[in-house]
Amino acid sequence: MRIATPRRYLMCPPAHYRVTYSINPWMDPKKPVDPALALFQWEDLRDRYRALGHTVEVMDALPDLPDMVFAANGATVVDGRVLGARFANPERTAEAPAHLAWFRAHGYPDIREPDHVNEGEGDFAVTSSWLLAGQGFRSSPLAHDEAQEFFRCPVISLELTDPRYYHLDTALAVLDDTADEIMYYPGAFTPGSRAVLERLFPDALLATEKDAAVLGLNAVGDGRNVLLPRAAKGLHTPLRSRGFVPVPVDMSEFHKAGGSVKCCTMELRPPTG
Numbered sequence: 001m002r003i004a005t006p007r008r009y010l011m012c013p014p015a016h017y018r019v020t021y022s023i024n025p026w027m028d029p030k031k032p033v034d035p036a037l038a039l040f041q042w043e044d045l046r047d048r049y050r051a052l053g054h055t056v057e058v059m060d061a062l063p064d065l066p067d068m069v070f071a072a073n074g075a076t077v078v079d080g081r082v083l084g085a086r087f088a089n090p091e092r093t094a095e096a097p098a099h100l101a102w103f104r105a106h107g108y109p110d111i112r113e114p115d116h117v118n119e120g121e122g123d124f125a126v127t128s129s130w131l132l133a134g135q136g137f138r139s140s141p142l143a144h145d146e147a148q149e150f151f152r153c154p155v156i157s158l159e160l161t162d163p164r165y166y167h168l169d170t171a172l173a174v175l176d177d178t179a180d181e182i183m184y185y186p187g188a189f190t191p192g193s194r195a196v197l198e199r200l201f202p203d204a205l206l207a208t209e210k211d212a213a214v215l216g217l218n219a220v221g222d223g224r225n226v227l228l229p230r231a232a233k234g235l236h237t238p239l240r241s242r243g244f245v246p247v248p249v250d251m252s253e254f255h256k257a258g259g260s261v262k263c264c265t266m267e268l269r270p271p272t273g
Contacts, residue, residue: 002243004224005178008055008268010102011046014038014069015061019256023089024166026258038253042069045227045249045264052225052247057268059102067092069254070263072121072169074099078131078151080271082111085120088138112150118143121266122167127180129154130200134168136160136190156200158193164213169262171212172197173228175205175221175244183219183235185212205242211235215251218260220267229260 017038019027049056061068068074074095076083082103085096099120103111118124123134124147131151133144136159148155158168165171171188175181183205186194197204207217216232226239230248239246251260 002176002224002245004052004222006053006055007049007222008057008270009049010057010059010071010074010266010268011042011264012059012061012068012071012074014042014254016063016066017061017069017254017257018066020066021091023091024258025164026255028256031256033253033256038069041249041251041253042264045251045261048227048247048249049265052222054222057106059099062094062098065092065095065098067257068095068098070122070257070259071099071266072263073119073167074266075103075120076118076124076126076147076151077108077267077269078126078153079269080108080110081151082108083118083120083147083150084111084113086114086117086143087119088117114143114146116140116143116146118147119167122169122263125168125172125174125182126267126269127174127177127182129180131155132168132172132182133157134160134171137163137166156196158196159190160188160193161190162188164258165217166258167263170215170218170258173217173219173221173226173262175226175239175242176223177221178223181205181221181242183207183217183239185209185217188212205235205238207232208234215255215258215260218262220262220265227261229255
């Protein structure tokens with residue numbers, strides 16, 4: 001039987017969440033967000049984490065930063081060390097210092113303000129053996145070298161090719177970090193990157209295009225439970241066959257900006273030593 005490992009997550013409420021610009025194919029300012037429904041969906045996700053035994057820290061949302069609700073993009077935390085973000089699009093630039101201010105205020109001693117563009121856990125996925133790192137649309141390959149030096153763990157660069165899957169966390173999810181178990185959508189990656197994934201993760205769960213297209217890979221796993229978008233129904237049976245418990249969550253309002261469960265969730269990984 002799989003065992004869920006208690007986690008600490010950081011989330012930011014959708015107090016100012018709107019789709020007022022377009023920086024990925026999902027975003028259309030002509031399709032308005034329902035603020036009340038977005039808040040209900042966000043609170044449901046937060047409450048599900050807590051009901052599963054996880055700790056959720058909440059940072060304040062700032063005006064004029066509608067995408068700040070996507071807390072995963074603000075930094076990456078490994079072994080208690082914090083690598084801040086540097087956003088590719090000017091619309092999101094001010095989110096990076098806001099996240100670093102939160103970490104400083106909460107006593108994190110080892111914080112790096114990055115030299116190169118990276119969008120936090122949007123393009124960094126952590127397993128026990130590797131830091132998987134996306135590139136092609138947002139994060140710079142130079143950020144991969146920077147992360148490897150800072151976190152002192154091997155980084156595996158993976159190139160994304162489909163603009164719908166502009167961040168790694170839209171195309172790949174870690175199911176059990178302690179066992180290096182992942183799921184991913186092969187069609188989002190170059191042939192070379194697919195070959196690397198096949199070699200490193202020969203038993204990975206492969207998602208279909210249908211489930212990827214509803215952001216089914218924008219999921220969070222704790223070793224047992226996998227919280228994922230409700231529409232990704234095709235992933236339920238293969239997850240159960242591997243001993244995981246699918247936890248479907250309605251995040252439809254956040255899909256309007258190209259985000260879902262994982263985008264709203266940054267993991268705060270404590271020191272292991």
